[in-house]
Amino acid sequence: xxxxxxxxxxxxxxxxxxxxxxxxxxxxxxxxxxxxxxxxxxxxxxxxxxxxxxxxxxxxxxxxxxxxxxxxxxxxxxxxxxxxxxxxxxxxxxxxxxxxxxxxxxxxxxxxxxxxxxxxxxxxxxxxxxxxxxxxxxxxxxxxxxxxxxxxxxxxxxxxxxxxxxxxxxxxxxxxxxxxxxxxxxxxxxxxxxxxxxxxxxxxxxxxxxxxxxxxxxxxxxxxxxxxxxxxxxxxxxxxxxxxxxxxxxxxxxxxxxxxxxxxxxxxxxxxxxxxxxxxxxxxxxxxxxxxxxxxxxxxxxxxxxxxxxxxxxxxxxxxxxxxxxxxxxxxxxxxxxxxxxxxxxxxxxxxxxxxxxxxxxxxxxxxxxxxxxxxxxxxxxxxxxxxxxxxxxxxxxxxxxxxxxxxxxxxxxxxxxxxxxxxxxxxxxxxxxxxxxxxxxxxxxxxxxxxxxxxxxxxxxxxxxxxxxxxxxxxxxxxxxxxxxxxxxxxxxxxxxxxxxxxxxxxxxxxxxxxxxxxxxxxxxxxxxxxxxxxxxxxxxxxxxxxxxxxxxxxxxxxxxxxxxxxxxxxxxxxxxxxxxxxxxxxxxxxxxxxxxxxxxxxxxxxxxxxxxxxxxxxxxxxxxxxxxxxxxxxxxxxxxxxxxxxxxxxxxxxxxxxxxxxxxxxxxxxxxxxxxxxxxxxxxxx
Amino acid sequence: xxxxxxxxxxxxxxxxxxxxxxxxxxxxxxxxxxxxxxxxxxxxxxxxxxxxxxxxxxxxxxxxxxxxxxxxxxxxxxxxxxxxxxxxxxxxxxxxxxxxxxxxxxxxxxxxxxxxxxxxxxxxxxxxxxxxxxxxxxxxxxxxxxxxxxxxxxxxxxxxxxxxxxxxxxxxxxx
Numbered sequence: 001x002x003x004x005x006x007x008x009x010x011x012x013x014x015x016x017x018x019x020x021x022x023x024x025x026x027x028x029x030x031x032x033x034x035x036x037x038x039x040x041x042x043x044x045x046x047x048x049x050x051x052x053x054x055x056x057x058x059x060x061x062x063x064x065x066x067x068x069x070x071x072x073x074x075x076x077x078x079x080x081x082x083x084x085x086x087x088x089x090x091x092x093x094x095x096x097x098x099x100x101x102x103x104x105x106x107x108x109x110x111x112x113x114x115x116x117x118x119x120x121x122x123x124x125x126x127x128x129x130x131x132x133x134x135x136x137x138x139x140x141x142x143x144x145x146x147x148x149x150x151x152x153x154x155x156x157x158x159x160x161x162x163x164x165x166x167x168x169x170x171x172x173x174x175x176x177x178x179x180x181x182x183x184x185x186x187x188x189x190x191x192x193x194x195x196x197x198x199x200x201x202x203x204x205x206x207x208x209x210x211x212x213x214x215x216x217x218x219x220x221x222x223x224x225x226x227x228x229x230x231x232x233x234x235x236x237x238x239x240x241x242x243x244x245x246x247x248x249x250x251x252x253x254x255x256x257x258x259x260x261x262x263x264x265x266x267x268x269x270x271x272x273x274x275x276x277x278x279x280x281x282x283x284x285x286x287x288x289x290x291x292x293x294x295x296x297x298x299x300x301x302x303x304x305x306x307x308x309x310x311x312x313x314x315x316x317x318x319x320x321x322x323x324x325x326x327x328x329x330x331x332x333x334x335x336x337x338x339x340x341x342x343x344x345x346x347x348x349x350x351x352x353x354x355x356x357x358x359x360x361x362x363x364x365x366x367x368x369x370x371x372x373x374x375x376x377x378x379x380x381x382x383x384x385x386x387x388x389x390x391x392x393x394x395x396x397x398x399x400x401x402x403x404x405x406x407x408x409x410x411x412x413x414x415x416x417x418x419x420x421x422x423x424x425x426x427x428x429x430x431x432x433x434x435x436x437x438x439x440x441x442x443x444x445x446x447x448x449x450x451x452x453x454x455x456x457x458x459x460x461x462x463x464x465x466x467x468x469x470x471x472x473x474x475x476x477x478x479x480x481x482x483x484x485x486x487x488x489x490x491x492x493x494x495x496x497x498x499x500x501x502x503x504x505x506x507x508x509x510x511x512x513x514x515x516x517x518x519x520x521x522x523x524x525x526x527x528x529x530x531x532x533x534x535x536x537x538x539x540x541x542x543x544x545x546x547x548x549x550x551x552x553x554x555x556x557x558x559x560x561x562x563x564x565x566x567x568x569x570x571x572x573x574x575x576x577x578x579x580x581x582x583x584x585x586x587x588x589x590x591x592x593x594x595x596x597x598x599x600x601x602x603x604x605x606x607x608x609x610x611x612x613x614x615x616x617x618x619x620x621x622x623x624x625x626x627x628x629x630x631x632x633x634x635x636x637x638x639x640x641x642x643x644x645x646x647x648x649x650x651x652x653x654x655x656x657x658x659x660x661x662x663x664x665x666x667x668x669x670x671x672x673x674x675x676x677x678x679x680x681x682x683x684x685x686x687x688x
Numbered sequence: 689x690x691x692x693x694x695x696x697x698x699x700x701x702x703x704x705x706x707x708x709x710x711x712x713x714x715x716x717x718x719x720x721x722x723x724x725x726x727x728x729x730x731x732x733x734x735x736x737x738x739x740x741x742x743x744x745x746x747x748x749x750x751x752x753x754x755x756x757x758x759x760x761x762x763x764x765x766x767x768x769x770x771x772x773x774x775x776x777x778x779x780x781x782x783x784x785x786x787x788x789x790x791x792x793x794x795x796x797x798x799x800x801x802x803x804x805x806x807x808x809x810x811x812x813x814x815x816x817x818x819x820x821x822x823x824x825x826x827x828x829x830x831x832x833x834x835x836x837x838x839x840x841x842x843x844x845x846x847x848x849x850x851x852x853x854x855x856x857x858x859x860x861x862x863x
Contacts, residue, residue, distance in 0.1 A: 596739030646790045647757040650738055658750045664736040
């Protein structure tokens, strides 16, 4: 039945929007502080809750709409300052958000719902509201549809349709339903006005009508019901077939108390005629849609616009044929077309790139929940949230990251008393950061907790036979033992972590993405887990520079400053290394021309009167390096392309990209160069 | 600017195509590669040099969005370098090396013909080197109209190791 399909699509949209609404509510609630009721924030949360409620009511997901109603009431009281923001309230509301999320998920997957948690949460909300029955049970409830079993031949159906007064407010239009019915067969409609209405008191937005419909059609009750699908929670509907002797009455069980799971399941009739509209299909897929920054879409549309202009320009030259000037015009046009096409391709790729903030922001909630559960005090610090990652990579990284964060909270950061005893601040810090480095994207999870206990890890590894007793391992090697399957040092297995099925899975997931994970830990000071992911599709904010005859690209992020250096400021040390005194520090200096063995025809570009040179100071891992270049050119976003794909990795280069003119430019691997410089003269200079 | 002669390996291939060879001229000799490996023929264009690469790797080029290394075959085979003339072209080939397929462009003096050669017409290389090319990289020799064709084994010629900096050690022993 086509209507089923349509409903499914619409339901999907509802789910998607509601999930977004839930996220908005959650992040809003996390931003609320006790005693500080930011009206804008509360309004945002309220609006999200309201939309979910409205949507759920429209689609007849009564459980959700009723449940959200309580939440909405609470929020409304917050909004009108009848209630103060308290820690308890936020907790309850966050719980409610989880409930609604669970309900949505259950509906979507057609699965059973954890009834207890919903009831529990409802009770908490009710307790806060000071009433035990917050519109949990709508009065004029159960519409009992009389449904007739399947038959054949033209049947005459009597349909009694009495909508609730507020039916128009949910955007439903009875005339459309009637039209739908008309498409099934011959329809006769009689309207009936409810008697007790004074004209003066009529609310123009309410419905005071009921209808009697007579339908002659060879259809079953399900088809008729389907027409009322949108409104069936908001009306009294009786469907009766005249042709049949006895009516088979089936309770569709559509409206019951908000606390039961019944209405989460699609209504079922005994004769199975009424088909559930929300079919279970396609439930467990990855979210198939993507949220794109409007700027990216605008850029794409701009390009498409330019493409159309170029096309018409080319068409004109095509018509002019052999006329003078047409040839060069055509050539120019083609060049423009080539550029636009390439830019269009890159813009389209950009759309797949999402800032990692969408993944990071989830951790605010996670950290809050887990730390309060464990009685620890933790501050979450995020950085590099606008680093862009391919959507697929982002989705696949989500679980491993959750795992690492949980581990840090559970095993890493100590209880407040222990922290104080160890001379650390009471509040632990968990730092999540993301950045580009050396042709990779790095995500770090860093805590200032207890760090890894190398001795204990080694001991357990020996006990479990992972390593032999005689084997000598460096501290770093021991740290890496935690990535072995089945390894866990947790004293007690908690429900958070410690079952030893963690780190090896994390490592495998990351390896599947072509990345790797490293750990640096110092006992008593904390641990840092560093995930490196390749950036086959990554976009880089680049600074274009000229070195010799060629254009090279620095990541804008890595550049600290650029300075003009007079020649006498460069000091040559024994062993050939070169340093420059940048204010207080000596930093190593590399001439890219020499480093890359460039055999270039262009002379070195000098500045100032006396042979001064242009130096770009870059930083990686806290170490700085000066690089001589000839000229600074534009800044632009570039798509990083791999050199390995058709050639091989090149030291000093993170990849290549294609510039606007179609030429290839190399991207400089700043961290690699900094590391090399550090290795070569670790003792001579160190800016860190 | 870009003349294209495209015959991708994905195309439906008849049995005959498998035995067709595209030949090109290099230092007066005629060389052949299997036509199914040829992705296209490209006019000379700007090449961006790769730092610290062997001298026969001229650099990389943008080929419809892919970064493709360009190899100068004359330099690769230690032949005398000549300036690029009007017939100089880049033949873009697909190379199957151990780890992954790669696309590589090779600069040659000019393209010549397409020949259909039966396996029977291809002989193994005698012990001596042929032209300036080590026998490792030669699949065999063939004769068409009294002309000798040197059929190259590009998989070996452009394998990952050969592109490495030490590669010239394997190079031609003759000259």
